[in-house]
Amino acid sequence: MMERKLPAPSVNPENKAYFDAAAEGKLLIKKCGSCGEYHHYPRALCPFCFSDKTEWNDAKGTGTIYTYSVLRRGVPVPYCIAYVTLEEGVSMLTNIVDCDLDVVKIGMKVKVTFKPSDGGPPVPMFTPA
Numbered sequence: 001m002m003e004r005k006l007p008a009p010s011v012n013p014e015n016k017a018y019f020d021a022a023a024e025g026k027l028l029i030k031k032c033g034s035c036g037e038y039h040h041y042p043r044a045l046c047p048f049c050f051s052d053k054t055e056w057n058d059a060k061g062t063g064t065i066y067t068y069s070v071l072r073r074g075v076p077v078p079y080c081i082a083y084v085t086l087e088e089g090v091s092m093l094t095n096i097v098d099c100d101l102d103v104v105k106i107g108m109k110v111k112v113t114f115k116p117s118d119g120g121p122p123v124p125m126f127t128p129a
Contacts, residue, residue, distance in 0.1 A: 004077040008120025015042040017056055019121035027059040027112045027124050029090055040090040060087045061112035062129060070101045080104050084126050098127040 011019050021028045031038045034051035046054055068082035080096040082104070095114060096104050110126035117123050 001117060004075075004079050006115060006117040006123055008117045009123060011121065014044050017116075018042040021056075022114055022122045022124055027061045028056045029059045029086065029088060030054045038086075038088045038090045040092045057088075059112075062087055063070045063110055063126070065096065065104065065106055065108045065110060065123070065126075066091055068096060068105065073107055075105055084110055092124075095125045096127065097125045103128070 009015075009019065018028050024117045028042070029038050029040050029072045030042055030046075031054065032046035032049060032051055033053035033055060035046060035049040037046065037052075038057070039047050044054065045052055056060045063086040066083040068080055070078060070080045072078040078101060082094060082096050082099050083091045084094050085091045095115075096110065097113065109129040111129045112124050113127045114122035115125050
């Protein structure tokens with residue numbers, strides 16, 4: 001089957017460490033030093049308390065599919081977009097890859113994998129655990 005071409009993500013000072021870690025096969029998430037909440041997508045200010053005391057933490061890279069949708073019509077290659085809730089409690093919008101899309105289901109355990117983008121850093125996605 002043909003692979004889907006992934007556009008390069010937009011890397012900026014707020015998320016550079018995230019994509020640098022992805023290039024090393026590691027998934028990072030931010031944790032607020034003020035309120036203690038984890039958050040994703042990487043940003044300088046905590047979305048819960050607006051503190052700038054955020055720090056990078058290694059994520060376990062495992063989670064559960066919260067919801068998903070398989071796109072088959074109008075796209076050159078079918079793919080699955082999903083919200084995955086990481087063990088740390090944050091949800092991230094991602095793709096489910098390297099599996100039969102007909103077996104994807106809510107509650108499925110998944111683990112992180114990194115897929116190359118077109119001219120940019122690898123992108124974290126998930127595959128059945």
